Amino acid sequence: xxxxxxxxxxxxxxxxxxxxxxxxxxxxxxxxxxxxxxLVDLPLAQGELQVERHMRxxxxxxxxxxxxxxxxxxxxxxxxxxxSVDHLIQRxxxxxxxxxxxPEFAQGGLQALFEFQTQVAMLxxxxxxxxxxxxxxxxxxxxxxxxxxxxKRKKLVFSGGLHPxxxxxxxxxCEPHGLELVVLPAAIDGEAEVTKHLDDAxxxxxxxxxxxxxxxDLKPIAxxxxxxxxxxxxxxxxxxxxxxxxxxxxxxxxxxxGEGQSFGNALTYGGPYVGFFACRExxxxxxPGRLAGETVDADGxxxxxxxxxxxxxxxxxxxxxxxxxxxxxxxxLAVTIHLTLLGAAGLKQLAQLNHETACKxxxxxxxxxxxxxxxxRFFNEFAIRTPRNAADLVETLAGQGVLAGVPYARLAPxxxxxxxxxxxxxxxxTETNTDEDIARxxxxxxxxxx
Amino acid sequence: xxxxxxxxxxxxxxxxxxxxFDAGSPARTGVDLPKPKGESRLGGLERKAPLNLPGLxxxxxxxxxxxxxxxxxxxxLGLFPLxxxxxxxxxxxxxxxARLEGFADLHPLxxxxxxxxxxxxxxxxxxxLLTLTGMHTAALTPKAGAHxxxxxxxxxxxxLAARGELDQRKRVLTPTSAHGTNPATxxxxxxxxxxxxxxxxxxxxxSDFRSKLxxxxxGVMITNPNTCGLFEPDIKAIADLIHEAGGYFYCDGxxxxxxxxxxRPGDLxxxxxxxxxxxxxxxxxxxxxxxxGPVVFSEALAPFAPAPFLAxxxxxALALQEETEAGTVGRLCAFHGQMGMxxxxxxxxxxxxxxxxxxxxxDAVLNANYLLARLREHYHAPFGDGPCMHEALLxxxxxxxxGIETIDVAKMLLDEGxxxxxxxxxxxxxxxxxxxxxxxxxxxxxxxFADTLIAIAERAKGNDTAAFKAAPQLTPVRRLDExxxxxxxxxxxxxxxxxx
Numbered sequence: 009x010x011x012x013x014x015x016x017x018x019x020x021x022x023x024x025x026x027x028x029x030x031x032x033x034x035x036x037x038x039x040x041x042x043x044x045x046x047l048v049d050l051p052l053a054q055g056e057l058q059v060e061r062h063m064r065x066x067x068x069x070x071x072x073x074x075x076x077x078x079x080x081x082x083x084x085x086x087x088x089x090x091x092s093v094d095h096l097i098q099r100x101x102x103x104x105x106x107x108x109x110x111p112e113f114a115q116g117g118l119q120a121l122f123e124f125q126t127q128v129a130m131l132x133x134x135x136x137x138x139x140x141x142x143x144x145x146x147x148x149x150x151x152x153x154x155x156x157x158x159x160k161r162k163k164l165v166f167s168g169g170l171h172p173x174x175x176x177x178x179x180x181x182c183e184p185h186g187l188e189l190v191v192l193p194a195a196i197d198g199e200a201e202v203t204k205h206l207d208d209a210x211x212x213x214x215x216x217x218x219x220x221x222x223x224x225d226l227k228p229i230a231x232x233x234x235x236x237x238x239x240x241x242x243x244x245x246x247x248x249x250x251x252x253x254x255x256x257x258x259x260x261x262x263x264x265x266g267e268g269q270s271f272g273n274a275l276t277y278g279g280p281y282v283g284f285f286a287c288r289e290x291x292x293x294x295x296p297g298r299l300a301g302e303t304v305d306a307d308g309x310x311x312x313x314x315x316x317x318x319x320x321x322x323x324x325x326x327x328x329x330x331x332x333x334x335x336x337x338x339x340x341l342a343v344t345i346h347l348t349l350l351g352a353a354g355l356k357q358l359a360q361l362n363h364e365t366a367c368k369x370x371x372x373x374x375x376x377x378x379x380x381x382x383x384x385r386f387f388n389e390f391a392i393r394t395p396r397n398a399a400d401l402v403e404t405l406a407g408q409g410v411l412a413g414v415p416y417a418r419l420a421p422x423x424x425x426x427x428x429x430x431x432x433x434x435x436x437x438t439e440t441n442t443d444e445d446i447a448r449x450x451x452x453x454x455x456x457x458x
Numbered sequence: 459x460x461x462x463x464x465x466x467x468x469x470x471x472x473x474x475x476x477x478x479f480d481a482g483s484p485a486r487t488g489v490d491l492p493k494p495k496g497e498s499r500l501g502g503l504e505r506k507a508p509l510n511l512p513g514l515x516x517x518x519x520x521x522x523x524x525x526x527x528x529x530x531x532x533x534x535l536g537l538f539p540l541x542x543x544x545x546x547x548x549x550x551x552x553x554x555x556a557r558l559e560g561f562a563d564l565h566p567l568x569x570x571x572x573x574x575x576x577x578x579x580x581x582x583x584x585x586x587l588l589t590l591t592g593m594h595t596a597a598l599t600p601k602a603g604a605h606x607x608x609x610x611x612x613x614x615x616x617x618l619a620a621r622g623e624l625d626q627r628k629r630v631l632t633p634t635s636a637h638g639t640n641p642a643t644x645x646x647x648x649x650x651x652x653x654x655x656x657x658x659x660x661x662x663x664x665s666d667f668r669s670k671l672x673x674x675x676x677g678v679m680i681t682n683p684n685t686c687g688l689f690e691p692d693i694k695a696i697a698d699l700i701h702e703a704g705g706y707f708y709c710d711g712x713x714x715x716x717x718x719x720x721x722r723p724g725d726l727x728x729x730x731x732x733x734x735x736x737x738x739x740x741x742x743x744x745x746x747x748x749x750x751g752p753v754v755f756s757e758a759l760a761p762f763a764p765a766p767f768l769a770x771x772x773x774x775a776l777a778l779q780e781e782t783e784a785g786t787v788g789r790l791c792a793f794h795g796q797m798g799m800x801x802x803x804x805x806x807x808x809x810x811x812x813x814x815x816x817x818x819x820x821d822a823v824l825n826a827n828y829l830l831a832r833l834r835e836h837y838h839a840p841f842g843d844g845p846c847m848h849e850a851l852l853x854x855x856x857x858x859x860x861g862i863e864t865i866d867v868a869k870m871l872l873d874e875g876x877x878x879x880x881x882x883x884x885x886x887x888x889x890x891x892x893x894x895x896x897x898x899x900x901x902x903x904x905x906x907f908a909d910t911l912i913a914i915a916e917r918a919k920g921n922d923t924a925a926f927k928a929a930p931q932l933t934p935v936r937r938l939d940e941x942x943x944x945x946x947x948x949x950x951x952x953x954x955x956x957x958x
Contacts, residue, residue, distance in 0.1 A: 011547055011549060013898065022825075022827075025832070034827055034845040034847075035720055037688065037690075037844070038689055039694050042694065047813055048590060051812065054811060058808075060551065066576075066578050067559070070560040070574065071573075072559045073565050080568065083793070084793070086563070092488075096527075100527075101531075101534075102527055103553075103744055104532040104533035104548050105530045105532045106746070107743070107746040110868070112869070112930050112933035112935055120523070121746075122951070123478045126479065130509070130510060133507040142601035142602060142748075143791055143792055146601065146790075171792070176782055184612070184615065224503075251505070252504060253503050254505050276556070276564065278794045279795055280798050280799060292947060298746065301943040301948055303943035311935035313943050316947060317944075321604070321639050321641075325642055326641035328638070330646070334604070334749040336748045337743075337748070341744070348478055348519050350489055351483070351514070352484035353484060353513060356509065357487075360496065385501050402569050411565065411569075
């Protein structure tokens, strides 16, 4: 077995040193009736070649986005990841390191996390950010719990533009705590509706750009919320947008939580991804997750450590702000490397390109008879309505090499909207889409609708 | 000891590297993109807040991160004996497989007709996990161990609600030796935690456990093999007792690697258990994640599993049931879990096979016992009267006479080029040192590590306490002031922090 260095001679000698007659002497605490005497019914060991053959055969049964004209967003985005990102995150010292609990042996990872926290805070225009959460949806769920702790109130108001999976995840996290969830009906451009439910609210939760792609001015929502002692939690799924649109921190958000996959991380069928979590500095002791902080060593030299760990489960146990332990370290590293390569100049350009490609797509699809563009102000994704059931349409176009979007009803099967929610399709364009992709989409859509 | 400074700040191969914010600038970039036209349809919502993200060119970026990487310890550099963390070799085949276009470039919301291979990976990983654990149903979406614990405890919550007993059953029992995530998870799932005492042999005290059972108990959370590195011999009695009391048995599967192919949790009475793919099945730890924490359920808890889960549609194709059903755990995250980790774990499982996985458990346990045999004359082993499982537990009680503690041993190990063992955990042993060598270490490596620890123990007997307190001397930074970091938190770079 190529991964196991011990030889049979080693094993025999080691057992002798231990004073055991056989390996089973070391497993005597397992109740006899539960000991396995035979191998479990699974295939035997295989070489690299055979395993690779098996895995490649499975991979070939998928139709990857890049081999199609792909227009899917709704929480996961196909962006170009520079080659050096994937090279660097595979360096042994990053890939095969543990959580930096021994800071003298983890200054590289800790400095990278400190830089990540700063970049996330700068991007969102927030005071502080943590070292990552599992993904955007769990980050948002933790933000909702944190708002309840900070305000000591129990009511949370969710906008109808929030990604339905984020809402469901938050529901799962909030249910055991007896919190009251006010969930507004799905609406293309209705984030401000939350301000009608502010009495006794711990927080209002809005998303911009929202699941329909609509971009919202959060400032009036923040002002109304603050006037009633509620917090504004701003969610997002497309982090690239903040290279072009006003970030939530500049509009008064108190906590910001969302998905960072767009930077440096491949789609990978939904995970691993990386949650961004940022807030006002005064709330930092209520924050979930790990934090890297700056300090000095015994010689007065600058260094970094994990800090404020009295919030965390390994110290605080049942009183911890969250049970989170392992988070998304390597995905956060990919984010920080990609952001370093971009810099402000590159990020602005990337965001602008995304917006312009999406505008082109909207013009092309809007020109197809029967297609209605539902989102007025968008960044790189928007909702359309066609006369056909969106899931059927997606299936038809997939057969022609076009991944046409995400049927809204797939995310929210029970959503009640003004008209025909099942005909709403969420579409997205990024810098990876060519003019030919867009023309092909318009062409096949036209054919499918005629 | 060499404390000389150099003009460049570098020391031989160890290159000095400034913070990104001192090295880069917002105008510099390491990407070349087509020039946009500058069109905007955002109607006044364009970014007005400053954006000062520093950029670096590609060569500067490579150097920045390669230099940082040289200040990190890693499995690929040497034995990484963190108990309970299972730092074993990460096969590179698995990295290559996870990067196949057919997995890496797959959007989670593509129609399932275009993702049959990915769903097949989920099915196969589930099949391996269920066969190895003898459990009924697998839920793959949890994103790490603690998320898996949450999933399991929510299933218990849902099961109690279905029985109409949620209001009365609010207590969850955990041993004093439990991982911190266990009580934190129980609280996150809305339960109160009550601790169960341990015995002088490092196991659950069965009589204390029995005395705490009652009609208000929801369940018990036990790690097995436990955090002292020992198998709980009364595990079946514990399972029977909690079931008789109307509660459920959650098993923390962090240490499942020790019993692969030797016993099945399903035969021990477990109702739910998470499996850390990043421990037992070797997906890389990545400096703190990502992990993956699939949960396996008994038949009793299977109906409450979270969405989404695999289904077979009318044509026999694999499908995803994404709609959450009332009375179940519900949804735990946006999509279908850590596909990138499933691919790696499946490649690991196929590589080892049923024979190799059993050998993994045997070699992990053998290495730990060999280490214990070599070290028990030099350190106190609090429960060293029998074999351990995959990790050896020592403490600092024999060093205390000279004022030397576990942390000092750990810092001495740094100068010797080893990442220390898990220190001060489990909490039930004062000054604990929990050592997990794993099966991927050769006998020579284990011997070299043992020799080092023995030399440290010998040195601790001499009049050398000051040297212990001054360690480490050879690391990129010396002992860091953690109190200062927490008292006056500096969690990000700010403009004013630019050095003169």
